[in-house]
Each structure stands twice: as C-alpha cells, then as structure tokens.
C-alpha cells in the first residue's frame with residue numbers, strides 16, 4: 001500500500017531583494033498542491049524558505065553598510081508577511097542561516113569528503129556574480145555572456161574543493177531511465193540529457209575562498225561551502241538529516257515533488273541526485289520545472305523594476321483573485337504573461353460572472369421561493385442529466401489533473417460545472433416554474449441540483465481559493481465540505497441557507 005505522506009517543496013528564494021509576483025507564482029502552486037493533498041487525506045509536509053548565503057548578498061549588504069544578516073532579516077520578515085497574506089500554508093520555513101541547517105551542511109560536506117567524492121583542486125572558470133553560477137565557455141550565450149541573465153561573466157582562479165559529479169554520470173542516466181517521471185515536463189529531461197549530461201558532466205566546484213558569507217568548511221576554514229551544496233541540502237536538513245534519521249526524515253523523505261523554476265531544473269536534476277547518491281540516500285520522486293511569469297515578453301526582474309509589491313494586487317483585488325490568476329492563467333510548465341489587465345479580466349470573467357453570479361442567483365431564488373430552506377423531492381427531468389452526470393464525474397477528473405500538476409486544467413474543469421449550472425438556470429427557468437403551483441417540487445429539485453453543483457465545485461476549489469470557499473460554505477450552512485462528501489446528493493435536506501453576500505466585486509476598468 002502506498003505510504004500516505006506527501007512532501008512538497010518550493011525553491012528556497014534569494015532574499016537579495018523583496019519578493020515579486022514570480023516568487024508568489026511558485027509558492028501559490030505549491031500551496032495549492034499541499035492543501036489539495038491534505039484534503040485528500042495525506043500527511044503533508046510543505047516546505048519553503050530562503051537561500052541566504054553567497055557573494056551577491058554579501059556585496060549588496062556591504063554596499064548598504066550592513067552585515068548580510070542585518071540586510072536579509074527584514075526581507076525575510078516581509079516575505080513571511082507576504083506568504084501569510086497569500087494564505088501560504090507552509091509547515092516549515094527554512095533559512096540557510098539557521099544554526100541547525102549550517103551544522104548539518106557541514107556534516108554533509110564532510111561525509112562526502114570522507115567518501116572521496118569531494119577533493120581539493122584549482123578552480124578556473126567563468127562566473128556570473130548576479131546568478132551565482134559558473135559556466136563553461138560553450139555554455140555562454142552568443143555574445144559570450146551569462147546564458148541566464150546575459151550579463152558579463154568574469155574569469156576566476158582559486159583553490160577550491162570539487163565534487164565528483166563525473167563519477168555519477170552513468171548512474172544518473174540509469175536513474176532517469178528507470179524513473180521516467182522523475183523530470184517533468186518531459187521536454188526538460190531531454191534538455192538535461194542533451195545539453196548537460198551527454199557532453200559529459202564536469203566536476204563541480206563546491207567551495208570558495210573569495211568571499212566569506214557562507215558556511216565554513218570545518219576542516220579547512222578559509223573555504224566556505226559554495227552555495228548549491230548549502231542550498232540543495234535544505235530539503236533534508238530540515239527533516240533532521242544527518243543528525244536524526246528516525247523522525248521527520250524517516251517519515252517524509254524522499255520528497256514527492258520539488259517544484260522549481262525552469263532555470264534551476266539542472267541543479268535539482270543533476271547536482272542534487274548526485275549528492276544524494278554520494279550520501280547513499282533515496283532520490284526525490286519528482287522534480288517539476290515550471291515556466292516563468294513574464295512581463296512584456298521578459299523576465300520579472302528586481303533590477304528591471306517591472307513589478308509591484310504583490311500586496312498591492314492583494315489589496316486591490318483580494319487574495320483569491322491573485323491566487324486564482326496564478327493557478328489558472330498559465331498552462332503549467334510553460335511561460336505565461338503577467339499583467340494587471342489579465343488579472344482583472346480573469347477575475348471578472350470567472351470569479352465575478354461565473355462563480356459569484358451563480359452563488360448569488362441560486363441563493364436569492366431559494367430565499368424568494370422557499371425562505372432558504374433546502375429540500376430535494378427528486379423530481380428529475382432529462383435536462384438534469386447533463387449537469388448531474390458532469391458533477392459526478394468531476395472529482396476524479398480534477399484529481400487526475402491535479403496529480404499530473406495540470407492545475408490550470410483542473411480549474412477549467414471545475415469552472416465548467418459552474419458554467420453548466422448558470423446555463424441550467426437559463427434552461428430550467430425557475431421563475432416560470434415558480435408561477436405554477438404544480439411545479440413546486442420540480443422547482444425545489446432544480447434549486448437542490450444547483451446547490452449541489454455549487455457545493456461540489458466549492459469543495460474542489462478549497463485548495464485553490466480557500467478564503468472564498470469558506471465564505472460559500474457559510475452561506476450554504478452545510479457541514480458536508482470534505483473530499484469524502486463529494487457524492488452528488490449529500491447536501492443535508494432541511495437546512496436553511498444563510499444570507500447571501502457578494503463574493504467578488506466587478507473590477508471596473510477604464
């Protein structure tokens with residue numbers, strides 16, 4: 001039987017500047033998946049955090065006359081406030097400056113060294129400071145610049161420790177073959193194989209002496225552990241590794257999903273598995289590389305300044321409009337455009353017109369015709385089939401989509417039921433039924449069917465727009481709000497619906 005646990009992670013973000021909507025994008029998706037799995041009965045561990053060491057942060061802090069820690073602390077407080085406002089239900093927030101993380105990374109480094117997988121050598125390479133990445137000549141862009149950010153790289157030469165990535169090349173390819181779902185989407189796997197693995201894995205530089213802001217190598221103090229070993233280890237140090245293997249580590253490792261942006265897939269699918277093989281522990285089940293939210297065709301960038309504080313959007317449109325947009329707009333895995341106009345259009349079309357209207361219309365009719373009392377005399381007509389059969393099928397449809405991380409499609413499917421419900425009102429014309437006393441039971445049935453469609457959609461929406469779903473459940477006055485209550489016809493008869501309130505206000509545009 002499958003172990004009912006689910007460990008999901010976001011990347012740990014660089015607190016080099018305040019977080020933008022791109023960071024929110026990853027984190028909202030991870031949160032939705034975590035919530036969905038909790039509702040499905042899994043014991044979930046959802047982790048996010050911050051990646052605080054490295055030359056770039058040291059440099060910015062120095063320029064501001066601060067220690068790196070003084071510089072990042074307020075950014076992290078701010079990030080936690082943002083996650084709180086976005087309803088991010090993380091179980092653990094790791095900071096790479098946490099004492100236990102640092103001590104554990106030092107042990108991990110030593111274990112790999114003792115095994116002979118880390119050795120001392122001379123590093124000569126091309127380094128991109130903003131990206132904190134080393135590149136080989138052949139990886140640079142057509143102008144000889146960093147292939148990620150297209151800024152200058154400079155040559156670095158210094159004594160450094162190296163990790164024997166090359167030793168694990170064949171094992172890694174074999175692992176990919178044996179675990180075809182390890183890298184998702186599929187296209188990213190081919191990119192890794194063709195661009196990085198087939199040309200031959202080079203050993204990886206894992207320590208630096210040219211800056212101080214990092215975790216010292218215990219047996220050679222002038223070196224600090226270079227950022228990827230420090231950063232990637234977060235996924236296991238938080239679980240107690242290597243100090244305590246019997247508790248959280250035993251329960252949650254291996255991770256079920258590392259959710260990462262496409263630019264860091266290679267670190268998660270090459271370096272990280274090789275590190276874990278060196279340590280002799282299981283590899284994560286899946287790394288999912290999602291696309292970017294882009295603005296006017298380009299990356300949202302702190303340095304370009306083409307973004308607002310995400311709290312501005314929350315304040316203007318509400319948290320669930322922002323969550324819904326992030327989850328619905330971008331076909332998962334691809335890049336997607338972000339603009340405030342698109343956010344507004346999405347909110348008006350789906351949340352105001354489709355969801356809000358349906359709930360308000362249905363509750364208003366129930367109040368007008370039956371003083372908000374719910375009954376189901378089961379007077380069906382063939383027109384009901386289209387609605388009811390879809391509502392019955394919907395939970396498994398959504399489950400399949402969510403489990404293959406097609407969250408946008410899952411939402412599309414849920415909204416299909418809401419659209420059908422709106423059409424069902426137009427087709428059954430309750431206001432006409434209300435004029436004919438012999439149709440009272442039919443009218444009750446029509447309203448019951450609508451309430452059931454709303455209830456089922458709302459249960460399925462819980463992971464995505466949790467605040468709104470809570471408000472709808474309050475209006476419905478029902479206790480049948482769990483995934484185990486998804487059967488059509490479960491809504492309690494005899495309950496009285498509460499006053500209906502406006503869920504979303506139409507956003508006026510110029």
Ligand code: MSP
Pocket residue numbers: 010011012013014015021022023025026051231232234259260261262263264291292293294299300
């Ligand atoms: N610290 C490393 C990750 C270490 S994980 C062991 C890092 N940090 S980052 O802050 O630069 O970016 C982290 C993640 O933020 C990206 O992988 C991506 O998931 C997310 N995004 C940053 N900008 C984004 C967009 N414009 N759009 C979507 N996601 C974005 O890399």
